[in-house]
Amino acid sequence: MTYLLALDQGTSSSRSIVFNPQGQIMAMAQQEITQIYPQPGWVEHDPLQIWQTQLATTLEALAKAGISARELSGMGITNQRETTVVWHNTTGQPIYNAIVWQDRRAEPACVALREQGLSETIQAKTGLLVDAYFSATKLQWILDNVPNARAQAERGELRFGTVDSWLMWQLSGGAVHATDVSNASRTMLFNIHTNQWDADLLAALNIPESMMPAVKASSAIYGQVRPELLGHSVTMGGVAGDQQSALFGQACFQAGMVKNTYGTGCFMLMHTGGSAMRSRNGLITTSAAQVHAPAQYALEGSVFVGGAVVQWLRDGLGVIRHSHEVQALAESVPDTGGVMVVPAFTGLGAPYWKPDARGSITGLTRGSTAAHIARAALESIAFQSAALLQAMGRDLLQAGVARVQELRVDGGACVNDLLMQIQADLLGLDVVRPEVVETTALGAAYLAGLSSGVYANTDELSTLWRAERRFTPQRPPGYAAEQMAMWENAVRKTVL
Numbered sequence: 001m002t003y004l005l006a007l008d009q010g011t012s013s014s015r016s017i018v019f020n021p022q023g024q025i026m027a028m029a030q031q032e033i034t035q036i037y038p039q040p041g042w043v044e045h046d047p048l049q050i051w052q053t054q055l056a057t058t059l060e061a062l063a064k065a066g067i068s069a070r071e072l073s074g075m076g077i078t079n080q081r082e083t084t085v086v087w088h089n090t091t092g093q094p095i096y097n098a099i100v101w102q103d104r105r106a107e108p109a110c111v112a113l114r115e116q117g118l119s120e121t122i123q124a125k126t127g128l129l130v131d132a133y134f135s136a137t138k139l140q141w142i143l144d145n146v147p148n149a150r151a152q153a154e155r156g157e158l159r160f161g162t163v164d165s166w167l168m169w170q171l172s173g174g175a176v177h178a179t180d181v182s183n184a185s186r187t188m189l190f191n192i193h194t195n196q197w198d199a200d201l202l203a204a205l206n207i208p209e210s211m212m213p214a215v216k217a218s219s220a221i222y223g224q225v226r227p228e229l230l231g232h233s234v235t236m237g238g239v240a241g242d243q244q245s246a247l248f249g250q251a252c253f254q255a256g257m258v259k260n261t262y263g264t265g266c267f268m269l270m271h272t273g274g275s276a277m278r279s280r281n282g283l284i285t286t287s288a289a290q291v292h293a294p295a296q297y298a299l300e301g302s303v304f305v306g307g308a309v310v311q312w313l314r315d316g317l318g319v320i321r322h323s324h325e326v327q328a329l330a331e332s333v334p335d336t337g338g339v340m341v342v343p344a345f346t347g348l349g350a351p352y353w354k355p356d357a358r359g360s361i362t363g364l365t366r367g368s369t370a371a372h373i374a375r376a377a378l379e380s381i382a383f384q385s386a387a388l389l390q391a392m393g394r395d396l397l398q399a400g401v402a403r404v405q406e407l408r409v410d411g412g413a414c415v416n417d418l419l420m421q422i423q424a425d426l427l428g429l430d431v432v433r434p435e436v437v438e439t440t441a442l443g444a445a446y447l448a449g450l451s452s453g454v455y456a457n458t459d460e461l462s463t464l465w466r467a468e469r470r471f472t473p474q475r476p477p478g479y480a481a482e483q484m485a486m487w488e489n490a491v492r493k494t495v496l
Helices: 049-063 107-115 118-125 135-145 147-154 163-171 199-205 242-249 308-317 325-333 371-398 417-427 441-450 458-464 479-494
Strands: 001-009 013-019 025-032 073-078 085-088 158-161 178-180 215-216 219-224 234-239 257-264 268-273 286-287 297-303 340-342 361-362 406-410 428-435 467-470
Touching: 001 441, 013 049, 013 441, 025 049, 049 085, 049 163, 073 163, 073 242, 073 441, 085 135, 085 163, 107 118, 107 135, 118 199, 135 147, 147 158, 158 163, 158 178, 163 234, 178 219, 178 234, 215 371, 219 441, 219 479, 234 242, 234 441, 242 257, 242 268, 242 297, 242 441, 257 441, 268 371, 297 371, 308 325, 308 371, 325 371, 325 417, 325 428, 340 371, 340 479, 361 479, 371 417, 371 479, 417 428, 417 467, 417 479, 441 458
Parallel strands: 001 073, 073 234, 178 215, 257 406, 406 428
Antiparallel strands: 001 013, 013 025, 085 158, 219 234, 257 268, 268 297, 286 297, 340 361, 428 467
C-alpha cells in the first residue's frame, strides 16, 4: 500500500491529511493559526507560524496513520491563494508578515492602476479585475513600506511567493522556489495565455523579476523534502491553489462542471476547458489546475464572507456558543421574518465588486429574534453563492453554452443540511455533496498521485468520486426569483 500526503494550508488553520489510493482519509491533523489585525481592513499571518504549524501537523498526521514518510508515494500542497510572503533568499527569513488575501490596504494602489488606464490591459492578460484581493499590490506595498525592502529586492536578495512557494522553500531548505499555474494566475502579474510572468505588468508595479518563482504545471515534480524533516525524503509532486485544488478534487474536469467551496469565504469555480472565457458579469477568469498541456481555465466568483458569518454570530453577537449550533437555532423559525443580512464586512466580492460596502441587517421588526438573524445570516451564504451561479449562467448563455446541470459542494459549511437545502431551493438545481468533503486536500493528493504514477489519468480519478447526498429543489416555481429579488434589494441598500 502506498499513501499520498496533502498539506492544506488555509486561512484559519494548517492541516495535513494522509489519503490511501482510493481517496479515503487515513489520518488528519490540524492546528489553528493566529489572525493578526494591525488596522481596520488589514489582515496578516506570521509566515513562520504557517511553516511551523504545517510541519507539526504533517508529523502528527503520519503518526496517526501509523506510517513513515518512506511509505508516501508523494506530497501535494494546496494553499490559501493571493496571500503574499516576501523573504530573504539566504536566511529564508520573512521580512514582513504574510499579507492575507482578505487584506484591503492596497486599495489606493489599485485606484492608481485604474487611473493609469491599466484595468483593461490587466484583465486581458491575467483574467482578473484590478483589486486589492490579488497579490500584486500587496507585494508592491511590502516593497514600498518595509525599510530597505526595495533596495534588497533590486539587488536580487528577496524572494516572493504565495503560501505554496513559501512552504516549498522551507521544505526543500531553499532548493525550490516555484509555484504552479493556478497560484500564479492569482497574482495579477501572470499572463494566463502565455503561462509566463508578464514583464510589462512587473514593470508597471516596479517589481523585480528576480523575486518571482518558477511556474510549473500543477501536477509535476517540484523537488524533494529534506529527509531530516520527516525521516525520509518525499517528492513534492502536486501544487494548486485551494479553490482550483477543490475543483480538481471534485472531479470537475470537463467544461460546464461547477463546484462551490463553503469555507471562510465561498468560492465557486466553473471549468471552461481550454477556453479562457471572459466574463461579462463580474466574474474573473483563472487558470485551473493543469496536469499537462494544453492549459485549462475556469470562471470564478469569490464571496469574501461565507462561513465567517457564522463565526460572527458566535464571536461578535454571542447568539451561539459553538458554530455547529447555528443550524438548530436557524431551524427554530420557519423563515427569517423578512430579515436580510448582507455580510459585507470586508466589502462585497463577485459579482458586485464593491470594496467600500459594509455589512447590514435590514427588515428588522419588533418581532425579530436572534433566531431570525441567525437564519438570515445562514441564508446570506446561499444568496451570495446563488448570485455567483446566476452570473455564470448569464456568461454561458451569452457564449451559447448549455446551462449548468448541478452544483458540487465541499468545505466546512457544506455539512449543514439546512444551508444545502436553502442553496438548492435558491438555485433550482441539485446540490451534490460528496462522500469526501475534504476535496481541497484531496485535489492536491490526486495531483501528486498523477505525477508519481499512482493514477494513470483523470478518467481514473473520476471513478473515485462518490456522492454522499443530493439535495433537490423543494420550493414551487417562482420562489427562487422572488427570494433573489429580495436579496438584490438588500444589496442595493447596503452599497448606497
